[in-house]
Amino acid sequence: MAGSTLRIASRRSQLAMVQTHWVRDALSAAHPSLEISIEAMATQGDKILDVALAKIGDKGLFTKELEAQMLVDQADIAVHSLKDLPTNLPEGLMLGCVTEREDPADALVVHARHADKNLATLPEGSVVGTSSLRRLAQLRHHYPQLTFKDVRGNVITRLEKLDAGQYDCLILAAAGLGRLGLADRIHELIDPSISLHAVGQGALGIECREGDTAVLETIKVLEHLPTARRCLAERAFLRQLEGGCQVPIGVNSRFDGDELVLTGMVASLDGQRLLRNEARGDQTEPEAIGIALAHTLRSEGAGEILEEIFAAVRPEA
Template sequence: MEKQRLIIGTRASKLALWQAHYIAGRLEERYPDSQIEIRHITTTGDKILDVPLAKIGGKGLFTKEIESAMLSGEIDLAVHSLKDMPTELPAGLTLAAVTERLDPGDAFVSNRYQSLDELPQGAKVGTSSLRRRAQLLACRPDLVISDLRGNVDTRLRKLEDEKLDAIVLAVAGLKRLDLGDRIRQVLPRSICLPAVGQGALAIETRADDRHTVDMISCLEDAPTRLAVTAERSFLRMVEGGCQVPVGVYADWQEDILRLTAVILSLDGQRIVRDWLWGMQPDQAVAEEMGRELADKMLAAGGRTILSELDCREGGEH
């Protein structure tokens, strides 16, 4: 094979760099004669840290500049946390590979308490995610939820500096940064369903760059792809341009894909929760599962809940 050169675009946070270097390592292992370069790109979401995400545009804030660099040919591919990616990609780009999913759960992190149940009445918990906020309040309406932005290190520092009783972070991010020892409890799915795609990495490329698409095909994990296809299809139906308090998770039970979702009011007091399953689904079936469950839950009260949201409220990150 002739010598190959690929430029990976990434944000410069520790977690984003870990992800980019992990993918570069996988590619170098597969193509030992390749040259892989990692280029740091600062996104709007990295610059504005004192405002809830949805007030300045939501998830695309962490991908827009990277996608522009890809469309201009400055970089060949981008590595994202899949949960940070909008459900609709810009024209000319494609989600070329989805990696095998790490633990998709949410981690309860505290310096004083071992679990959510141990928190005292009125405890202060940090998260900037509407999804986590609403699900925590559904379980513990007494909690005081404090907005929490920044990278993983920043959030862990704020746990102490802002005298928070606990914070909630993605399990996968902590484990990738060798910070798994900070996890006191992985919140049960019955309490907190994860974000769409949480735990999986997404490799984005130009749709017409067949060479790069073919090279990175070795990174694709088919079961994860089908699971997140169902999740992203569900979210596409319910988000309507807003960041929404929605949890959704598809998991495999042998050859059956089970899709579970929850739509909540911001205070967590109104909840629509449901699930469905598909036997040996392909991509089309996974897409249809997401649409079917969304239609069912919107009709069962989810549409009313979501219609009351202010799109300027905080977002998922």
């Protein structure tokens, strides 16, 4: 950070800009003399819209271009949906701040013709739009009678496809719909017993350069410690399983007194095999809880499931 300026790198999608503007405004309120600029750009994940995410790679699809800006000193921080940020960051970069989490639940959005239905009562063969292998595997496990179809594009584009009749329903993040002012489209919040959410879902992660104390001091006003602890446990769980954002790994975290309780899930792509367990421990040591849960699920067969998935979705050379 040069003097009293801060340069933010962001994706240029509508949701990303809403989130980045929120960060900018919050930092401006906390530091009135700070001059803040935003550099918006398209990432690989934004540009390739005709191929399923799992087929084009699962590490850093929505982050690499933003990280490059920081590494060449063209930006000081990058604002991410934390669920998009890989658990292993490039050398020289760090997760500097985690903001207070919005509702991390998955949400059902239906076509008008199904306004009287919910996920459990949709007619057999109804077409469900999702680009997430995590959602796909869990919903296939619980609702094998439904048909699943990949859907790409930003939230608005996906809703337009739904309203045009290409899908009977969509599964989207409740937090994203809320941030876009579209909470009224949420037809049902999907219970964690059916669909565990993505690691970091609902929180924003602010990435910065390691050792940049001036920037860290500036952004720490946005840190929400309870959210950070939950997300650190979730990210440690994912990192230990060596899973990218495009594998069927889901989580849920909560506090029980002084303990942090982490629930985790690994499923096969067809939903036939679904492993689920939980770990709990001292909330001041969240990563240890995530690591312990990963070891438990590996001992129950998660490693074999993940190896099969990596082989099935690994991009062709």
